[in-house]
Amino acid sequence: MNVNGQPTRTIAPLPDCSGVVIIDQTRLPFRYESLTLRGLADAAEAISAMQVRGAPLIGATAAYGVALALNEGADLEAACATLAATRPTAVNLAWALARMKAVLAPLPAGERRAAAWAEAAAICDEDVELNRAIGRHGAGLIRAVAGRKPGPVNVLTHCNAGWLATVDWGTALAPVYAAFDAGVPIHVWVDETRPRNQGASLTAWELQQHGVPHTVIADNAGGHLMQHGKVDLCIVGTDRTAANGDVANKIGTYLKALAAHDNGVPFYVALPGPTIDWTLADGRAIPIEERRAEEVTCLSGETEAGEVVTVRVTPTGSPAANPAFDVTPARLVTGLITERGVCPAGRDGLLALYPERA
Ligand code: MRU
Numbered sequence: 302m303n304v305n306g307q308p309t310r311t312i313a314p315l316p317d318c319s320g321v322v323i324i325d326q327t328r329l330p331f332r333y334e335s336l337t338l339r340g341l342a343d344a345a346e347a348i349s350a351m352q353v354r355g356a357p358l359i360g361a362t363a364a365y366g367v368a369l370a371l372n373e374g375a376d377l378e379a380a381c382a383t384l385a386a387t388r389p390t391a392v393n394l395a396w397a398l399a400r401m402k403a404v405l406a407p408l409p410a411g412e413r414r415a416a417a418w419a420e421a422a423a424i425c426d427e428d429v430e431l432n433r434a435i436g437r438h439g440a441g442l443i444r445a446v447a448g449r450k451p452g453p454v455n456v457l458t459h460c461n462a463g464w465l466a467t468v469d470w471g472t473a474l475a476p477v478y479a480a481f482d483a484g485v486p487i488h489v490w491v492d493e494t495r496p497r498n499q500g501a502s503l504t505a506w507e508l509q510q511h512g513v514p515h516t517v518i519a520d521n522a523g524g525h526l527m528q529h530g531k532v533d534l535c536i537v538g539t540d541r542t543a544a545n546g547d548v549a550n551k552i553g554t555y556l557k558a559l560a561a562h563d564n565g566v567p568f569y570v571a572l573p574g575p576t577i578d579w580t581l582a583d584g585r586a587i588p589i590e591e592r593r594a595e596e597v598t599c600l601s602g603e604t605e606a607g608e609v610v611t612v613r614v615t616p617t618g619s620p621a622a623n624p625a626f627d628v629t630p631a632r633l634v635t636g637l638i639t640e641r642g643v644c645p646a647g648r649d650g651l652l653a654l655y656p657e658r659a
Pocket of ligand 1: 356357391463
């Protein structure tokens with residue numbers, strides 16, 4: 302996707318494989334800054350501090366983290382264990398590490414380093430193609446709505462499941478970009494997504510970069526908009542989808558799905574194959590990350606003087622809880638948009654698209 306008119310991926314190796322360049326997402330939307338990861342510790346810190354975030358990008362960064370670790374002569378198993386411990390919910394992390402291990406472990410030590418860089422690059426290139434296909438399939442749903450009503454198609458999304466959350470294109474936003482680029486009139490309601498405001502900070506920023514009409518709303522506004530016919534469909538991403546179609550996504554997704562269900566608004570979840578955890582029969586066992594209370598008690602923003610500051614919004618001493626994800630049961634999901642097509646959210650629907658998993 303374009304940043305200031307330049308085609309940009311969220312992660313890219315240096316040509317001499319001495320480092321990996323990322324966009325520091327903790328600085329957006331106020332500052333657009335890149336950062337070079339030079340070793341295993343940098344990669345692990347980038348994931349846990351959320352300089353990179355979003356399930357597919359976490360997986361891609363972990364893959365490059367392994368390559369960086371091998372540059373430093375680190376042990377493969379130990380490096381994977383360090384990276385695996387960074388964040389618990391997005392299954393793409395474990396998926397990418399398992400893939401790296403499967404390719405690298407059988408190789409002689411002297412061949413592993415070059416193979417790690419090649420495999421990480423392959424994971425990134427594949428992610429772009431998976432998301433492009435999700436965009437194609439999801440755009441069909443948006444086009445179908447456009448054919449039934451005048452004016453723009455109003456899509457509501459939660460968190461950031463756009464190109465910043467992947468290597469390129471995004472998952473939930475890939476259909477939006479594909480439809481917009483094809484000339485379908487579209488407008489996106491962007492949930493602010495407290496506590497870290499990925500919607501207000503990241504989704505709004507990337508939609509603006511691409512020129513897609515959008516409006517940021519407080520998280521609590523979605524139900525009201527749905528009651529008044531102002532949302533045609535919801536599309537969100539997911540960090541881990543169980544084999545029965547239950548989906549874990551950013552905290553607050555479940556409430557949006559309930560509101561959509563109550564108002565007859567279609568609720569779609571967009572995901573690439575690596576986000577499906579076939580080992581989990583349902584969503585109850587998905588590990589939910591608990592993050593620091595300060596993400597709830599404090600907010601960051603830019604002053605009129607252009608300084609980025611953090612302020613507290615709760616009384617000193619009030620405790621805060623910060624579950625970062627929730628699980629939406631498959632029964633509230635209208636359909637799953639994957640790189641292989643759109644299916645009903647359920648075991649049969651998923652197996653129809655991924656028969657090799659039967
Ligand atoms: O905590 P985050 O910002 O990593 O959470 C991201 C999300 O919840 C996304 O919706 C999800 O990873 C899907 S991204 C394509």
